[in-house]
Amino acid sequence: MKKQILKRILQAIPMLFFISFISFMLMNLAPGDPAKNYITPKMSQEQITIIRENLGLNKPILVRYGYWLKNTLxxxxxxxxxTNQPVSSEIVSRLPATFGLMGISLLFSVIVALPLGLFTALHKxxxxxxxxxxLNYVGISIPSFxxxxxxxxxxxxxxxxxPSVGMRSIGVDTTLDLISHGILPTLVLSLSNISVLTRYVRSSALVAxxxxxxxxxxxxxxxEKQVLFNHVLKNSLLPIITILGMNLTAIVSGAFITETVFGWPGMGRLGMNAILxxxxxxxxxxxxxxxxxxxxGNLLADILNYFVDPRIKVGE
Incomplete structure (x- = not known):
C-alpha cells in the first residue's frame, strides 16, 4: 500500500505543474488588465509604465510564469x-470558514443520503x-444560486x-448565532451531494x-435489518468514499457561488472577488x-477503499 501511495504522489507532481502552466497562461491571456486597479485618470503614461513594471506585467508571459513558479516552490x-496583503495570510484567514461549512455540508449529506439510499433500494x-x-433529479438539476x-x-x-448573510451577527459571538447563519448555506451545498450520493447508494445496495x-x-x-446493516451497508460505503474523495475539491471551488450569495467569508468568496x-x-x-x-481527495479515497474493501487487499 505504501508503494501505491508513493506512486500516486509521484504521478501527481507533473500533473500539478501542467495545471499551473495552463492556468497561468489562460489567466494572463484573458481580457483585462490588473494594473487598472492602480491607474487613475490623472496619471501620465510614464507613471502607468512604472506601475506595470512594479507589478511585473511588462515581462513576457513565460518569464512571469518562471518567476511565479520559482517563488511558489x-x-x-x-x-x-x-489588498497588498500576503496571499498566504489571505488564504489562511479564510480556510476555517470554508472548512467548517464544507465539512458540515459533506457530513450532513452522508447522514441523509446513506439511509435514504438503502431505504429506497429495499422498496424498489x-x-x-x-x-x-x-427528488434526486430535481436536486441535481436545480442551480445552487x-x-x-x-x-x-x-x-x-x-x-x-x-439570517440571510454573513457568518455572525454584529456584536454577537455565540455558537447558536454561528449555527443559525450556517443552516441555509449548508442546505444549498448539501442538496446536490445528497441527490448524487442517494442514487449511488441505492444502485450499490440493489447490486448487493x-x-x-x-x-x-x-x-x-x-x-431484513440485520442483512441491511451487517452486509449491504458496508458495500454501500464504497461509492460514498469514492465520491466524497473526489468532491474534496468543492472545499475550495464548489463554494464560490454559495459563499458569494450568503456573504460567507470563506475561500469561495475570496476567489470570486479575486476573479472580478x-x-x-x-x-x-x-x-x-x-x-x-x-x-x-482521490488518494484518501483509495486508502479508505483499501481498508473497507477486502478484495483490494487480495488483489494486491
Whole structure:
C-alpha cells in the first residue's frame, strides 16, 4: 500500500505543474488588465509604465510564469494586487470558514443520503422509490444560486427565521448565532451531494441485495435489518468514499457561488472577488490549492477503499 501511495504522489507532481502552466497562461491571456486597479485618470503614461513594471506585467508571459513558479516552490505566494496583503495570510484567514461549512455540508449529506439510499433500494419500484428518484433529479438539476435565493426569500425575508448573510451577527459571538447563519448555506451545498450520493447508494445496495451471500444470509433466518446493516451497508460505503474523495475539491471551488450569495467569508468568496478584480496571485493560489485537494481527495479515497474493501487487499 505504501508503494501505491508513493506512486500516486509521484504521478501527481507533473500533473500539478501542467495545471499551473495552463492556468497561468489562460489567466494572463484573458481580457483585462490588473494594473487598472492602480491607474487613475490623472496619471501620465510614464507613471502607468512604472506601475506595470512594479507589478511585473511588462515581462513576457513565460518569464512571469518562471518567476511565479520559482517563488511558489520556495513558499512565497506573493501579495494580493488588491489588498497588498500576503496571499498566504489571505488564504489562511479564510480556510476555517470554508472548512467548517464544507465539512458540515459533506457530513450532513452522508447522514441523509446513506439511509435514504438503502431505504429506497429495499422498496424498489414502489411509490417512495419513485418519489425519491424524482427528488434526486430535481436536486441535481436545480442551480445552487437559484435554490439559495429561494431559501433566503422564504426563511429570511418572509418568515424571518434565519439570517440571510454573513457568518455572525454584529456584536454577537455565540455558537447558536454561528449555527443559525450556517443552516441555509449548508442546505444549498448539501442538496446536490445528497441527490448524487442517494442514487449511488441505492444502485450499490440493489447490486448487493442480489449477491449470493445476501441470499444465504436471508436463508439462515437473518432479519431484513440485520442483512441491511451487517452486509449491504458496508458495500454501500464504497461509492460514498469514492465520491466524497473526489468532491474534496468543492472545499475550495464548489463554494464560490454559495459563499458569494450568503456573504460567507470563506475561500469561495475570496476567489470570486479575486476573479472580478483580476487579482492574479490570489487566483493562482486558489487554483493550485483546489488541484492539490483533488489529488489528496482521490488518494484518501483509495486508502479508505483499501481498508473497507477486502478484495483490494487480495488483489494486491
Amino acid at each position: 520556495s513558499g512565497e505566494l506573493g501579495y494580493s494586487l488588491v 419500484g414502489k411509490f417512495i422509490d419513485d418519489f425519491v428518484t424524482i 437559484w435554490f439559495a435565493m429561494i431559501l433566503i426569500t422564504i426563511f429570511s425575508l418572509k418568515l424571518g427565521w434565519l 441485495l442480489q449477491e449470493d451471500y445476501i441470499i444465504t444470509a436471508k436463508s439462515k433466518g437473518l432479519s 478584480a483580476m487579482d492574479y496571485p490570489i487566483i493562482m493560489a486558489i487554483t493550485m490549492l483546489s488541484s492539490i485537494f483533488v489529488v489528496l
